[in-house]
Amino acid sequence: MPSCDWFVVVARFHTQFTNMSIYCGEVLCMDTLANMLYSVAFILRPTYLFIFISLVHTQNIVDFQPSFITTTGPTVSAYLLGNSSGVSLNLKTVFPVNTTGSLPSPSCAPEVTQWAITKESLGKAAIKVQLKLNQSLRLCVDNDTNTDCCSKPLCVLETLQLSACVDGVPQASLLIQARIHALLLPANVGSDNASLIPNQVYQPLGSCPCDLTFRACDVRCCCDKDCSKELLRLFLPYCLPGPFGGAVPPVPEYQCSEKSSQNSPDWFPFLCVHSPIENNPHLGLFYHGNVIPSKPTLSFQRPQLSAPMPFIDYIQGNPIFTLSDQYLTIPQRIFGRCVNGAPLAFLENVNVNCVTWLSTCSNGSPLHTVEEDLRANVKNGKGGSVMVDVIDQLVTDLSPFISESDDAVLSDGRLVCENVTLALDYKFYWMENSITSIILTRTVGTVSFRGNVTLTTKYSAVFLNGVVTSESISGNPGYQVGRPVIGGFINTLGNNTNNNTDLIQKMTISIWKTVNDGLCSTADQKPLLFGMNSTSGCLLQISKQNLSRCDPLRDAVSSLQEAFITATHVAKIGNPDVTTLRDWLNVTFEVDTKNSSPASMTSNSCSHIPSHQHIHIRSRITGMVEGEPQRQIWAVHVSYSRSIWTLECGGGDLFSCEDEEETQLFPITSSVTFTEVPVNTGPPKTRFQINFTEYDCERNDVCWPELAFPLTPAYTGEPYSQALAKGMILVFFFITASILGTPWKQIREAWNTAAL
Template sequence: MAYVVDTLFPTFISRRVTCVLFFISLAHTQNTIVFQPSYLTATGPAVSAFLLGQTSDLSLNLRTVSPSNTTGSIGSPSCVADATQWVLTTEQLGKTAVRVQLRLNQSLHLCGENETDTDCCLKPLCVLETLQLSACQNNTPRASLLIQAKIHALLVPANAGSDNKTVILNQVYQPLGSCPCDLTLGVCDIRCCCDKDCSSEDLALFLSHCLPGPFGGQVSPAPDYQCSVQSSENSPDWFPFLCVNSPPENNPYLGLFYQGDTIAPKPGPSFQRPVLSAPAPVNVYIQGSPIFTLNNRYFTIPQKVLGQCVNSAPVAFLKNFRVECVTVLRSCPTGSPLQTLLTDLSIKVKDGQQGDVMVDVIDEVATDLSPFISKRDSNASSDKTLLCENVTLVLDYKFYWKGNGITGIKLTRTVGTITLSGRALLTTKYSALFLNGEFLGEPNSGNPGYQVGRPIIAGIEATLDNNTGSIQRTSINLWKPVSDGLCSTAEKKPVLYGENSTSGCLLPVSRHNLTQCDLLRGTVTALQADLITATYVAKSGNPDLLTMTNWVNISFVTLNSSTATDNRMSTCYDIPSHQHIHVWSLTTSMVGGIPQREILALQVSYSPSNWALDCGGGSVSSCMDADETQLFPLTSSITFTDIPINTRPAKTRFQINFTEYDCNRNDVCWPELVFPITSRYTGEPYSQSLAKGMILVFFFITASILGTPWRQIRQAWSS
């Protein structure tokens, strides 16, 4: 029987993993040429990889390389091809992807003793070499792939064997075979290390991967309670009274091997790319459904997917986003989205109401490129400076909608001219905002009451064209320090309902700043005021922008700053370093078991502090140098207070008009004189307290009739 080592199995797994990486990487590849993966280990006669990027004018060159004896490195890629024993084939999979496959042009059978054919393997390790595949453009390497080929020869036994299989007796009635994995007669079975048909060369291939357990002939040793295992030297104290005598045939693994029918293999999961059907346009748009162009294609804008930028991502209806993508520029961009044409942007889009709308494009030119270009690295080997004109920097889309349709689309495209020398990082910005009429279609924070963990909705009063008042939505923020924690680099985070929070940032202040306290105080005030630009806060989680009764004025408590400053001591007083937001809310009702909370008031106050340089502990540089700075904290916090619901019964008209009988407002309470027999007494059932009260009244009247006062009155009456 022929025995063939399955050298293609690792390549099969490698191909499937490569396919997965390919479809993830293909989405966010922007104007770069790379091999996926960049390193491969070939254990079989065929290996494949993918070349991603602009592959229209590329050439592929294959050569054999070896590491340097001094440095150990392979060396830089080269566009000079060598003669190898590998055949290179390519397959175009799209505009930006090429499948590259290498196949060994040599037989893998081991050479015989007197064989003269050169197309064979001289030793079991048939191929051991390192290949370098370079993708060149104009004789310049753009990408390279290293392949480590380590392929063994196919070991075929002299006797071809037959299809006869070893008959395994029923293990229920027969002793366990010495080698259960020996399934084929006269042929070495793979990973069966106890097979007598395997030679030393065969065992060397899978000696470290033998079948474990009884299947591989590795029967566990006899337990220590067997009498045959113990000896007089190491026998325990209970031996031989409690040891067990059992024949070797009585093995616990008997019955694990049976003669059974063969089972046809079932098709397993496939890692091939599924065939995607054409998108099915919808009749009307609903929230989250994709937007389609007039030719039934997805309307796409660059977005982020799994943290990576994707050039063509479908836009979802009523889903706002704002992303930034970073691209490494080594040359002027030539394709979308960094180079866009007016004809590609001004397209017709289905409006969801059996019609279409045209994208209205407005162009702007950016003069300041500092927000977009960073980390310029000049290339010492290249003195050429490139001038990249009309590079697309910003794409801001505004979608106007009403009901289930789109009424208009406006695009503001910002372009600029970039001077490129060497390498630079380009940051581009993309956004999509859905406006209902002229209002931003932002998500609510409850329906109707606020829900815990949702942002507080604030607003600024605006005036429409018809001189009617409305509210423009905004947010109330706290400090969100990042990286170094300085206020200059800190971001803002919206306040979430029901979550008390405190955050801050650090402001560098020098001795020179502390001599200008008014200017410093104004700077800190402006930084703190920038967190809250709103003047109104919404009562509920879904306010109406046109109804002013749905909004509450924000109360700002001004800080009376002191004019007493001591410039000689470098001290400034009454710096509004802490901003506190206090929110009072009330649970008004329950809807479906969910409490509906409403904001009653919101107050913003400031806590002053005195700032002075700390010159103790040997750190006197900031006190000696006027420009040396120390860090002072700016903090912001928010506190929520829930007003409890009044569950007491309403006051009666008697309690309101006759306050002298109100037990809550007077020290003497006449109604409590008969408190044990009233309904408010809950110490015992009302019937029992009433009965006991009546008995007490009866005893009081009896004592009065039979007592001394009544007897004296009766005597005086009779006389």
Template sequence: MANTGSFFSSLSWRASFLLFFVCFARSQNIVVFQPSFLISNGPQISAFLLGNASGMSLHRRTVSASNTTGSIGPASCVTEATRWALTTEQMGKSAVRVHLTLNQSLHLCGENETTANCCPKPLCVLETLQVSACAGSTPQASMLIQVAVNARLLPPNAGSDNKTVFPNQVYQPLGVCPCDLTSRACDARCCCDQDCSNEDLKLFASHCLQGPFGGQVSPLPDYQCSVQSAENSPDWFPFLCVSSPPENNPYLGLFYQGDTIAPRPGPSFQMPALSAPVPVGIYIQGSPVVTSDNKYFTIPQMVLGRCVTGAPVAFLQNFKVECVTPFHSCPTGPPLQTQQKDLSSEVLDGQGGAVKVNLTDDEAPDLTLFLSSGQADFTSEMLVCENVTLALDYKFYWKGNGITSISLTRTVGTIVLNGSLALTTRYSAVFLNGDSVAEPNSGNPGYQVGRPVIAGILDNNTDLMQRTRINLWKPVGDGLCSSANTKPVVFGENSTSGCLLPVGQRNMSRCDLLRATVADLQAALTTAAYVAQRGNPDLTTMTDWLNISFVTQNSSSATVDAAGVCGDIPSHQHISVWSLTTSLVDGVPQREIQALEVSYSKSIWALDCGGGDVSLCEDPEKSQLFPITSSVTFIDIPINAGPAKTRFQINFTEYDCNRNDVCWPELAFPFTRYYTGEPYSQSLAKGMILVFMFLTAAVLGTPWRQIRQAWHNV
């Protein structure tokens, strides 16, 4: 610890001195080498030139001491030819790093080698260098370097060229000759080295490395049948010796692990590159759609919570996503700025041909559904961005295993930008077989958590069930019901959402009409009359469907209809779903819906005209926002574990070992199962042994002996 403290104190003292000197040199407008004298034993030398070094030139030369005075002459601004290359690196405003590198090889010359790059003697370089910093032809600072470099001594055959690389034993066995350390060369005393010739082996045949480290099996133990002879074998030998080949040696496990496993690549957080698509013969559900130039047909989609612009489209898998993008300037490329030639591409139909995407443009009249408030910047110039792509809606028409046609509706709009905005773009793809939408199942057979609840409407003409969904409110933009969207009810996920309805004095004067308007808005969320019992219902089998119960709850008070007040408004719709886990398929619970109920809660709406502001109740143009909400709750029906307990089982607890400290049935141990200290089979066996020992002792004991003697006497 003392040495460490002295080292850090010395280091901090040098750093402080260097910082002080740099400040002083800059203030005095001088330059100096630090250090000014060096002794080097290597081919690379580094130093610093401190001070105002702008406009300075560096010169190097080889110098020697005078024979008369013994000193070195003054600095010179003339560069001489040396074996050293000089480079500089600016380290800051007041420091320049000076680096010298020897441009000569440092190996000893061979017998017939006459090149100038090798060293004829072991002491390869012995000289003194002078580096001068000059302003024009006037030297400002100089540095002396005394160099003494020795040549590197390398063997004729470098060991790095034939060094044996031991593989990982987990993936590849090491081998049976661990003393073979040099590849393509004979190792002394290693008799298992395959590189050793017979002449080499004769040199150390009697001095081979013993044991497993020399590749030799260790001496056989005494219990081997082949070791003992008839003269010195012990008495147990003929019956207990082991007959085993010498290869079965425990030391082999140190070098060989037998089975190997194939290496597998580790996890990576980098996005994998998409492989080239395989030419499709026919499409099946889930296979990617391919264009005519053998590329994936891509549409922006949501992947791992992010919008990916190049996500492939899967056959018969519908999706609808929204991507939020910060909007600072007018876009110049896809997906916000698209060209007709890029969207009207050809797609393989899966039947040996190709279909072209039919593009139709639609102008968005209202941009409130796509834009959200951002940060205004009144200092910047207002930008007008035309033909910005706001939505791409694809319709794939399919039949059998092929695609018959594709239609695309592109929604564009003009955005006036003053600062920054948040742009919400929408992308969707739907597969249609005629007029019916290809809907994926929500489980097989039971519902899976996170899948939509499947509802249905019975077609009286065909007696077939048409699939639909049960929806909840999904407010967007300003949160009004007029601009709100809907989202499907997802199995196993409770949710509550709503929107706002503007109501004014004119609406409050017609309460019956207001109640009917709110009821129609709520009824539009659930238009179905049936719900699928399982996740893969059959459209032709009515036993797979359950009736939906609609219940209207009575208000807690009498209907109130007055000026500015309306009662019995069905403002809240609640969906209750009862589900039951019926079975397990490959460890996955299969859940079925047992019942679904839609109920409405009524409330009283009144205009807030208090606080001195009565304009809301007098001005028919003003309105107040009232909430309309919807929610869903999933209720799990517990599985019946067995018949209900009788009153005797509930009340009579004297012999219940789980509810009493004293357990009377344990007195019959080990013939009862109330003792849980050990397995019942072991306790019963021990009990039978105790009974046998008791009977044996009783029969052979004193009472029975006296009885036998009396019997014989009689």
């Protein structure tokens, strides 16, 4: 079946030829010709528009395509086909005739409308006509003096008639039905001002956590005060559910603060749950804060919210502040991009590289720093302050920092930038919960380049325990997740210095870190972090000449893999003692059981290549210190997966297999896996223990043994004697309330009734 547009075009052909036939008196002949064109149009679809334009141009006929448009926007476009010489356009608003309901005939009389007409010639026989609304679609507000707005949500509802006139006679017309609604914009335009968030320990994150944009309406956030009633109607059925959308469940009825005069039993004041209203269980979804403990007050009194305590001590993860209550910042990588003003956190090490495309000299931070700005007064966490000691280091070898592009050679002249900050290295010395001293090493240099250059700046911050330089640790005593695994080897030179005790020389265990092009020649290394499973690698360029000698190739790949793990021992804990072997364990390496390496299968392949290195670390939790689990490394095993490397010659590309020096890329990978071993599995459970869960508090929502929890030895909140005494007093009050309350009264009335 032909599509609708083809039918319309052919119908227009048929109408034009029929009208011409009546004028010429050859009805049968022209009607037959129209039917022939009707069939030809479906066969020669790509040429129908060209035929029609040529025909109307020959007959001095103009026509709009399309002839009827329904629009909901402020812009309308159409095409006027035919001989457009001497054609003028006239637009007017039309209304249907009351008696017949039809629209009036086209007219060339001028009329003023709120639409502007523009024309663009597309050739000798086509014109693009565009109508644009000259009115703002903003909805009027109360007492609005500006008339350029919409008084109702349905801003424009009218029918337009565009006529193409020649010498005041309409030749073609276009009907436009406009139905345009006003734009619903927020009353307040959003700004870049930051919202003030109160202290989350003492106040929840607002009653509307989904209100993310300041002074602007957030979509689907029905609790946003910036959303007008018109905007809320758009997404009211699709509001964000749960606490994030502000739908926090009401306070439970068992809370003491929810006592009401109706439907409240007599024993409610004695068995209600008393908890501060600030202990909202949904706060943990938005911040890591403290829990406000309950104060021993009377049950009938509402607790008073204590004032926030002044900031004194630093704890891990707290931001570091200056004396002016500003964050101490350093460029850091967040979501894959470098942020210049990221705050430093206490006891959180930082080591990032930021790449900048440099074409001109920069006079601002962070590429150009001022010593007065870096030498800041920092709060030490004990009520005092510590001055940042800045040490400048000048470098002349800029190869680790810059790399010029290929088009730099074609540029004329060199640009010299002096005192460019290439690296900022902070050293924080701390003791207990305070900072004792801060040393900043600023590396500067003169960058001279031609054209564009890629500048790599390095930023680091390390926290060292003590008042003098000391080695960083990875836990105290157990390992902390995300800290480096400490390796080492026996230093035989120190055997005679400490009562014949072997000394351990610390070193880093690393894995691959791919940079730039991913080749092994440019790859870097990154430390192995405790508890973080990872897989990394690089690409090695191998040619046919390399594959012809498999033994040297295996040795080269083995050397690359073994270079990252030169340590023979690994520390069991995060702060090991280097003077004793009790804090260290041996690293187990896989031994190749084959006596000799197998020969290559072909001249273009080698087998038994140690392409993958796997480090398996087993750890376990040995105890708790202040509620924190202490993790220790129990075993370290290093193994290798061997593969076959073969040159790819498929697809008709035999050149790589014939040329001795043509290279292909082969992957070399390394991975690390951490497995936590249970401390004590105990005897296997019986079938009864597995299936019977009624009294198992860990697998059952209702735990009957915990009904008298304060009276059991498992309760350690206070001495057992005090808990037992309070429990007996509670039971006494419960019995008294039962005797004097409503149940005993009903029993007494029933007894008296039965006695009568």
